[in-house]
Amino acid sequence: MAKAKSLKAGDKVEWETSQGKTTGTVKKKLTSPTKIKSHKVAATKENPEYLVETEKSKKLAAHKPDALKKK
Known part of the structure; x- marks a missing residue:
């Protein structure tokens, strides 16, 4: 599996968690600071x-x- 460098919405990916590998789907690329519930995401265009x-x-x-690794 290739390392995720340029993912797009709909891509299937996997990543490591404390419980092991988890899989999911990319919804969108974040390029500005945002919040998911109470968690602050410090995304920028340079560090999406x-x-x-x-x-x-x-x-x-x-x-x-x-x-992320693309599946």
Whole structure:
């Protein structure tokens, strides 16, 4: 699997969590500071993050590109 450098909405990805590998779908690229529930995401154009929906729980989370692997 390739490291995620240029992901787009709809891409299937996986990442490591304390419980093991988790899979999900990219919803969008974040390029400005944003909030997910009470969590602040410090995304910028130079350091974007990706909004990902987990496959099992359907929860949203932001991840740095280096943390995601395209499936």
